[in-house]
Amino acid sequence: MTVISGILKDPIGGPRSGVVIELRAVRTSATVVNQARSQSITDATGKYTLTVEPGAYDVTVTTDGRQPERVGGITVALNSKPGTLNDFLTMPGEADLNPAIVEAVDRMRAEAAASAAAAKISEVNAKTSSDNSASVLANTYTKDNINKLNATASYLSNTVTWQRVGKIANFGQNGRTLMIHLGGNGGYNGGTGNNGFATIIIRSGNGTVTTINKPGRASVSAYVTAGTLILDIGLIESAANTYELYIKYDSFASNITATIDNTSISDTFSNWTWDRTVIDEPEIILGHEIVKSWTSTNLVSPLKKGDYGLGGTDPINEIDANTISANGFIKYGPNTPNAEGPGYWAGISGGFDSTSRWTMVFGIGSPSNNKIAVRGRTSAGVFSPWSILWHSTNTTVDANGFIKKASPIVKLFGDGQCELNDESHSVTTERISEGVYRISGTLGFNSDAEWGGVDGGIEIPIDRNKLPLVWVDYEVDEAGDLLIKTFHRINSTAPEFAQNVKAGYKEGQPIDIPAGRWIDLRVEMPAGDEPEPVIESESIQQPEVETDQPAELEQGDTPEAETKK
Structure with a gap:
């Protein structure tokens, strides 16, 4: 098996972590079956490792949960040596090995083996022809001051300039990548806003487009990290798999240098030629873009986490x-x-x-x-x-559908069952006899003025004419529990159709709370429970404790008084 490993980097040279690299067999071989997969996830340093059997594979990458993207295909042979993913992606495939290419490769091998001295001379000549400056390395380009480039006398009269920077030959349709770092000065002074730096990525297509210089054959992107060194960028396929790179410089750009990234494949160096030709605006058809990489230095008032x-x-x-x-x-x-x-x-x-x-x-x-x-x-x-604000926790809907402040509230039903809220959760209730209910675990009624003040913490059900359905009374027994008592209420002074007549019950006779209705009790809880929130500033009266006289029922009426009418 062959080991494919390396460091995955972003366009500006930083490691890319958490990226899923997957190889999928495209056909069955002696060692793998069709669609078999091998995966590696890059670590914090961008490192990946894949151990692969001989065969042909599609390569896909997945980042940040996005859809997988095919980046090319590779072939691993029995005698393949370990290398990076780029090495295998840029290795010529079967479709690339036409007779002309094979002949060229054989010729290159013969020339390389002829003489080491001749190879050295050829290397020097290549350096000389790639740049007119003797100080420039084979993979490095330096442009003179923009005055010379524009052939103008005054720095202030410089104009925006397009320049053919170089060209790459034999850049096959198999997802090849070339990375160039560009640096320089974009203005008068040395401030950070005038520093210019960009990373240029040229990438060939996957072979689906066969007509030269058409979208899909190749594309170029410039990732600008500071300054305004370049304004536009373009790529032209001048011949099959030969691409010319064009850059539109800012009018004040100067001291520009460019270097091919050392992660680019070795054969790119020999196929790349630097250029300096100033031209009129080229017709750019292939895909191109400038991506501004904002940082805390070049972005005004950046928004940071927190x-x-x-x-x-x-x-x-x-x-x-x-x-x-x-x-x-x-x-x-x-x-x-x-x-x-x-x-x-x-x-x-x-x-x-x-x-x-x-x-x-x-x-x-x-x-x-x-x-x-x-x-x-x-x-x-x-x-x-x-x-x-009032909401479902600090209010309650009483027996008659009205919203009132709640805390704590006991809803008492006819069978002795109850419904409690968070503040009254420790209260217990039971039906003692018809119309008599015991409420345990309270200190009596709350004296909230909105519920009627002292002795006002009771809300009884009413009918459609707003007439009460029951009389109510209460007392405190020897254990300190509340005894709630309900009595039948006929409302005899009302018109006959509005009277609450119930067979077998007389005015003031004990009766259970009507079915489907309830009595709301706003109680005072012991201090051990959670304190009652202070909802607003108001004058709270202290309850008057009465132990020997029953509370008046409503507007001074008593069951006996109404019976006499």
Whole structure:
């Protein structure tokens, strides 16, 4: 078996990790069957390793969960030596080995074996012909100051210039890749904005397009990491598998150098020729693009992970709720000045402009749990009071369909069953006898004014005419439990059609809560339970404990009083 290994790099030379490289057999051989697969995932350094049996394979790569992309095909022979994936991808395939190519290869081998001295002379001549400057290496190009390139007398009069940089021959249709690094100066001074650096990638097609210089035959991309050294780029196929590279320089570009990346295959060096010819704008048909690679140096105010609370789990911590925050995610710690309450809060801050602002925060944990608080700030710099939003946790729909503040609430049904919320979860209820129910685990009724103040924590069901269906009374037994008592209510003063007449029951007779209806009880819980959230500032009356007199039922009426009517 043959080992294929190497380092996978991005266009600017950095390692690419987490990339899936897959080889899939395209036909059955002596050692593999058709469609057999071998995979390697690049590590943090971009390293990959594949151990492959002899055969023909399609090569695909998959990055960041995207669809696999075919990058070419390779053939592994019994005598293949270990190499990189690029080595195998750029190795001529059967379709490339026509008689002319075979003859050329044989001729090259004969010439190479003729004389080492002759080969050395040939190498020197190749260097000389590739660049007119004696100081330039075979794979390196240096352009003089742009004044000479443009043949103009004044630096300030330079114009935008297209130049043929070089050409590559024998660049077959099997996904070959050539990488060139370009550097120089793009302006008057040495600031980072004028530094110019780009990586140019030329890639041939896969053989599906056979007409030369047509889209799909090859493409070129320039990855620009800084400055404005080049404005455009192009590629022209001047002959079959021979491509000329054109670059449009910025008018102030100077001191330009170019180098073929050492990861490019060795035969690319011998097939590449540098050029300096200034030309009019070429007609570019093949695919080309300039990709700007933004960095924290060349991008104005780059947005980084964590800015404004984005991209992470920790929002911006405000030490005072009156701080004018930028639009983003914020949080308040315990006892933050000017927050709605003493607990933990987290939410968002926004606004119309820098003075007219708004904030919405959510309570996290006791005593602010499940609160949603909002407030605004006027253009005059005045903050409004915090407002608490009502929702399904801090409200309840009473027996008659009205929304009321909830916490804690007990819904008591006719069979003695109940429905509790988070604050009343430890309460128990039972039916003692007809119309008599025991409520255990409370300290009595809450004195919330919105429920009627002292003794007002009871909401009874009504009919379609808004007339109560029952009378209700309560007492506290010797164990401290609430005893809720319900009595039949006829509403005898109402028109006959509106009276609550029930066979077998007289006015004021004990009766169960009507089926399908319930009584809402807003109770006070023991201190051991979670504290009740303070929803708004209001004057709370202390309950008056009455142990020897029953509470009045409604507007001073009692069951006995109505019976006498």
